[in-house]
Amino acid sequence: MHTLTKHKSKTWAALILSGMLLFTMNTTGYAAASTESMPKPAWTSASLMLSEANTEKDVLIKGIHAVPSKNLVYVHASQPVTKTSSKTTLDWQLDSLQAFDATTGQLKWNTIFHEKSGPYTTYSDSVYASNGTAYVYMEYSDKTKKLYSFNTSGKTNWVKAVNSPASISLLDNDTLMVASSQGVQSNGSVRSAISLYDKKGKLITEKTINGNVLKADHGRIVVDTSKQTKVGNFWQQAANPKVEIYDRTLNRLSFYQFPANANTLGDGGGESLAILDDGSIIMRANFENTGNRLMGFGIDGKLAWGRAIAGDAYIQTAGNGYTVLTGQKLELYTMKGKVTERTFKDAQPALMRVDQTQDGQYQLDFAKTGYILDPQTLEDVHIYTTSASVPSLEGVSTYVDDVIYSMNDETLSKYVLKATAK
Structure with a gap:
């Protein structure tokens, strides 16, 4: 157990000091990949808009997930349903799980979570196993809740009723x-x-x-x-x-x-709570009068260290490491300490963010330039820029194995980057 009372203030100070000593940087150079313009789409799908209900003219993307081993790309989409009856007291959604052929972009199968005159979904979530199994949780307007498992052919493996609101x-x-x-x-x-x-x-x-x-x-x-x-x-x-x-x-x-002067409800950007591949945990808090800190919990669950970070720092994890993006500087750490850092002088800090790719690398998408970085060194894997055929990098997307799948309005497009050595 770790508690922070007055008589344990020295313990907290020791943790911060040990963190400061721990996080000394190992100077590491990084390789610069050649910059490439985003290519024209290998394909663009038909519209994902469904006509099974009277919906608004937009498609909300809950997630995109590629399964290279099955040559498949999932899109979990949701459409707001227009209120047409005074009996309608909830905000409706028309949810679907659509699966596309990764080579051609053709729709292979589509599951719609609504039957005519039946209940609509009011909340939904989905997660995916590496073998392509899709797990989808739905809450319906009649207060029923269901959990579905689908295989890559679109067939239902099993369905379970859930009694109370849940997360998966x-x-x-x-x-x-x-x-x-x-x-x-x-x-x-x-x-x-x-x-x-x-x-x-x-x-x-x-x-x-x-x-x-x-x-x-x-x-x-x-x-x-x-x-x-x-x-x-x-x-x-x-x-x-x-x-x-x-x-x-x-x-x-x-x-x-957490001590009384701590607030974990949100500050800065990125992941405020993350679990690394080895089971260690980092959690962010803002401490009154002293500012933001990251707290590191070891694989045994016990507090191992704490270190100060900037209030506007953006946190992202991948593998057994994590990055801290502050302004134009990106720093890479493991639980043992700082590994390296690099600066992106060509980028505008207000438009910068970091994500973890599907294959466990770091992705930075700025206003005009995007990067895929090695999670252990921050070396460039790809540098890609907008072009006449691809004027924006702002759509919901996913990256895996040199390929970006990205939404543009109601359609999904596939962009193939130059192959990297494996």
């Missing part, structure tokens, strides 16, 4: 976690039912725990066990939560109480 996560490639809650109780406490399933939909184990699941990945589950406070008609989570960390067997590893 993949703890590893074959273990699906469903965390559901009845909501906040009158005293502000929350309890969550966690169920783990294998790829065949067989229940592995289940457990009810105190708290609300914040994130689950790579065999770790982070839970906020603080009581919530009612403000007007709404419940508000604690700014300085008590967090508990569980492993994939639902065994509690540790807990940590």
Whole structure:
């Protein structure tokens, strides 16, 4: 257990000092890839707009996921449904999972989560295993909730009813976690039912725990066990939560109480809570009078270090490392310390962000230039710029194996970059 009381202030100071000593940079050069203009699309799909309901003229993309081994690209799309009846009291969605041939761009199959005159979806989420299995969670207007598993041919592997609002996560490639809650109780406490399933939909184990699941990945589950406070008609989570960390067997590893002067509800950009591939965890907090800090929790779940970062720093993880983007400077760290850094002088800081690609690299998309970077060195894998045929890099997209799949209005396009050595 790690708590921060007055008599433990020296402990916190020691952690910060150890973090400062730990994060000394190893000077590493980086290779510059040749810059290429974004090529013309290899293909552009037909419109993803569906006509099964009276919808607004837009398509909201919940996610794009490519499966190279199956020559497949998924798009989870949602369309707002126009209110046509006084009996309609909720905001509707027309959700679909569409699968495209990665070579031709032709639609291979499409699942629409609505039957004529039946309930619409009011909330949805999806996650994907590396073998192409798609898990889709739907909440419907009649208050039913369902979890679907689809194979790459579009056939349903299994469907499960879910009793309470839930979130879904993949703890590893074959273990699906469903965390559901009845909501906040009158005293502000929350309890969550966690169920783990294998790829065949067989229940592995289940457990009810105190708290609300914040994130689950790579065999770790982070839970906020603080009581919530009612403000007007709404419940508000604690700014300085008590967090508990569980492993994939639902065994509690540790807990940590953020001090009263900490706020974890959001500052800066990127990932405020992330789980690395080895199960270690980083979490961001803003401390009154001292500013933002990153907190590092080891694979045992215990606090290992803390270090100061800028309030406008953008955090992104990949593999067993993480990056801190501040202004035009990108720094790469592992849990052991700083690896390298580089500066992007040609970029405008207000337009900069970092994402993790599907194949575990870093992607930076600026106003006119994009980069794919090696997650261990920050060396260039690709540098691509806008062109006459591709005037913008702003659409929802995904990158994997030298290919970018990107949305432009209602259509999906495939862009093939120059092949890199494997």
